[in-house]
Amino acid sequence: MTTAALAVDNARAWRARRLFRRFASRPPAVVGLVGVILVVLIAIFAPLISPYDPAHGDYNHVFLAPFSAGHVLGTDDLGRDVLSRILQGSRSSLSAGLAATLLAAVVGVSFGLLAGYYRGPLDTIIMRATDVMLAFPFLVLAVGLAAILGPSLNNAILALAISSVPGYVRITRAEVLGLREQDYVQAAIVNGAPDRVILFRHILRNCVSPLVVQASITIPTMIIGEAALSFLGIGVQPPTASWGIMLSSAQGYISQAPWYALIPGVAIAITALSFNLLGDGLRDILDPRATK
């Protein structure tokens, strides 16, 4: 390896180390990252670490309180192990949160870039369409779409994603409008850079901070949205466990077995909070201008 290449590698490593240090010096972000990693690991290994089959009922042991023998988090109205169901439920929550956010971001950012960079009639059409969608409250739109698409996890994800596209379009467009007037974008045009280079290298890269913030807000919203749709019976279908379904079946027994409602609620809250904390931390370290 030449010395020049070595210097480049060193600089890259140095920059990565600095990013890591900046991240590590933010305790809330680290807590968020640990929480997210934990939830992801749980979702991946749910079938391996579940003590019971989450769909298997035992009618002799319904509503066992938490910390009963053999059932750490107790059992539900059908005698199913709550811990096993929480573990399984993390899969639908997480896949809904991540997949819906990714889908919404990809679609929304693309439309936002097009509208903001090319302006003209295209901009008008895209922005009026998002205005129409924004006229409906997020959850109402998602419920309506999910009802039309039919109940299933995939359709719930699609409905949630579509409902949050307008947010991404607006944020991206607003950023692009400001960035396209920057001298470095003008310089790229003078250099004959093709639109794709200008859009991705010079504009999109500088939109990253607000988009990461937006994603850190939408992931927990999606997780809660998935729970809401499942709660209403138009998301994940029984007997598959989902935190939303657990909440919905727990509401009938809220006075006899309050823990049954509390446990999935806490699971949703912790997951949502972890993503929020991680998002805040990422926003801070992703901006090269931000100083500690």
Added chain:
Amino acid sequence: MSENVLEVRQLKKYFSLPRSSGGTVHAVDGVDLTIGQGEVVGLVGESGSGKSTVGKCIVRLLEPTEGTIRLQGRDITTASRRQLRGVRTEMQMVFQDPYSTLNPRMTIGDIVAEPLQLHKLARGRELDTKVAGLLDKVGLASHLRHRYPHELSGGQRQRAGLARSLSVEPSLLVADEPVSALDVSVQAAVLNLLMDLQRDMGFSCLFIGHDLATVEFLCDRVAVMYLGRIVEEVNTTDLFRAPKHPYTQSLLSAAVVPDPKLQRTRQRIVLQGDIPSPINPPTGCTFHTRCPVAQIPLCSDTSPALTDVTGRSHFASCHLITADGTAPDVTHSQTTENAWSKN
């Protein structure tokens, strides 16, 4: 001297205002400009005179409304973006604001390397060497190539911007007030650098500015713009020694002289009012509304042509310049004006 690097003929750029307010901004209204091989031409004027618009039209960041632009004999006025791509290595631009001229998410090395990569002029180790060479040429330490723009000072950023522009070895550099956002001490350093680079690399340069001292220092020839038109154009020495147009005379009298004693005693011509709106420019000579020596109705009726007033390529557009090249004496008339305004 071979053919001219840049020839601009009757360049016009009008901006239409939104229908509600109506009207058209005559930002540039018929500008002729020629830049020879290795020549540095200054374009000066106050804010709103259209000097930046001329620069942006030349590099085709703005579409000219009328006129032709020839770069090394090639008409690029209506070339499409695709056609322009081949010409882009021939002309480059340096921007005014050191804080927005560099992409904050790219390292200095990547920024300087970008034009070379876009035009596939170098890659791999060759690119590395070229970037290192360019940084060295503009006086930036080699370790700065891994730094981000926000870690650099204003002067360093302008140097990096210069390195980016010169990486493709253009034949024309349009510098749009490259130093006016910098500290005076840094200005001097960047100007010296620009001058040295120009001498070494031999590119032609259109230097847009409002600071007469920097223009005098750097340029071979100066064009003075007022309200979208060039009112006087001549070599730098003659412009500063014997300005012909009343506007140029008052512009020069407003510039600060380094000698405080001289500065205190010398006579200044203070123009009355603001530059008129380019939406509705005055009839005839656009300067007649503020000209201390204007002769109504001659100046307000017919627009003076830019003509060679001395026979030695000293172009000026004023009715009052006599055939033998004698310019109207603005200083004299201004004294009376001042006395009048005091009373």
